[in-house]
Amino acid sequence: MSLVGRRVAVRVPATTANLGPGFDTLGLALSVYDELVVEAVDRPGVRVTVEGVGAGQVPTDETNLVASSLLYALKAMGIDEVPGLDLRARNTIPHGRGMGSSGAAVVSGIVAAKGLLEGTVDVDDETLLRLATEIEGHPDNVAPALFGGLAIAWTTSSGPAQKTLLVHRSVSPLILVPETTLSTKVARGLQPEHVPHEDAVFNVSRSALLIAALTQSPELLFAATEDKLHQSYRASAMPETASAVALLREHGLPAVVSGAGPSVLVLANGAGERLEAADLIARHAGSHWAPLMLAVDVKGATVELIPGDTV
Numbered sequence: 001m002s003l004v005g006r007r008v009a010v011r012v013p014a015t016t017a018n019l020g021p022g023f024d025t026l027g028l029a030l031s032v033y034d035e036l037v038v039e040a041v042d043r044p045g046v047r048v049t050v051e052g053v054g055a056g057q058v059p060t061d062e063t064n065l066v067a068s069s070l071l072y073a074l075k076a077m078g079i080d081e082v083p084g085l086d087l088r089a090r091n092t093i094p095h096g097r098g099m100g101s102s103g104a105a106v107v108s109g110i111v112a113a114k115g116l117l118e119g120t121v122d123v124d125d126e127t128l129l130r131l132a133t134e135i136e137g138h139p140d141n142v143a144p145a146l147f148g149g150l151a152i153a154w155t156t157s158s159g160p161a162q163k164t165l166l167v168h169r170s171v172s173p174l175i176l177v178p179e180t181t182l183s184t185k186v187a188r189g190l191q192p193e194h195v196p197h198e199d200a201v202f203n204v205s206r207s208a209l210l211i212a213a214l215t216q217s218p219e220l221l222f223a224a225t226e227d228k229l230h231q232s233y234r235a236s237a238m239p240e241t242a243s244a245v246a247l248l249r250e251h252g253l254p255a256v257v258s259g260a261g262p263s264v265l266v267l268a269n270g271a272g273e274r275l276e277a278a279d280l281i282a283r284h285a286g287s288h289w290a291p292l293m294l295a296v297d298v299k300g301a302t303v304e305l306i307p308g309d310t311v
């Protein structure tokens with residue numbers, strides 16, 4: 001079977017991981033998207049063109065994260081002879097800000113592989129999650145990027161698993177994006193190998209509460225977004241983020257570090273509380289932060305075969 005002539009269009013949402021207490025476990029899909037068109041062509045090799053975020057910065061050959069994830073997935077899906085591939089990426093998810101750009105890039109490549117093989121190889125959701133987690137290293141961004149909504153992700157001896165939940169309609173996410181970046185790798189290097197037992201118990205209680213707050217009882221979001229497992233350890237690498245989170249929380253607003261930072265996430269209860277948070281930051285440190293008032297994405301990654309293609 002030749003894939004040459006097949007073309008797919010992919011769209012993948014941004015994600016915010018951890019949500020305070022749910023380190024490496026909870027993630028939420030957001031209404032900011034990267035788009036990708038992939039075409040299997042006769043000419044050997046991989047070429048990537050990038051518009052928007054990352055243009056002129058990310059690689060344009062097979063080492064590009066979207067391309068390498070696509071190649072990894074095609075191989076895992078049994079394709080030994082990979083055709084030439086032309087990728088056109090249009091990106092809006094900021095890089096290195098805690099909005100799941102690397103997870104979205106990995107998911108883009110994997111669902112593009114699934115789309116290219118549609119009708120010839122069946123790829124189920126478990127396989128998509130496993131491949132994405134193998135590349136990304138942890139499932140809390142890739143699970144909501146794949147399936148939308150609020151994801152609870154965990155790993156078992158046979159691989160990652162996830163449960164998607166719908167979020168209460170008054171949950172109103174605000175992301176405050178700074179100019180500065182922080183790589184997830186650097187942030188993870190600041191985590192201690194061991195944590196006190198009472199801190200683990202603290203986070204277990206808040207994570208359990210957070211599921212209730214996000215799905216049924218948004219008035220509990222402030223109590224439910226406390227964390228002792230990651231934010232304080234990483235604060236030295238993102239002092240402005242730590243200050244903004246502290247300021248918002250002093251005013252009773254449910255702010256946390258988004259993913260590995262340095263963006264701030266406010267899980268506001270209603271549009272009024274979200275505006276209050278944006279105003280507070282604008283008055284105190286407005287020049288440092290770009291506010292994004294976002295919806296929860298409920299679709300997750302989509303892929304469509306562009307008609308007119310041949311197998």
Ligand SMILES: Nc1ncnc2c1ncn2[C@@H]1O[C@H](COP(=O)(O)OP(=O)(O)OP(=O)(O)O)[C@@H](O)[C@H]1O
Nearest residue numbers: 065095096097098099100101102105183184259260
């Ligand atoms: N669309 C993309 N195309 C190519 N490479 C990308 C793309 N998106 C992200 N990357 C790579 O991933 C890096 C950012 O990944 P990193 O894990 O550090 O941060 P993040 O995913 O934006 O944030 P977080 O994991 O905290 O949500 C970029 O610097 C770039 O190398």
Ligand SMILES: N[C@@H](CCO)C(=O)O
Nearest residue numbers: 017023024184259260
């Ligand atoms: N759980 C991850 C999310 C960022 O990729 C972390 O905080 O390191």
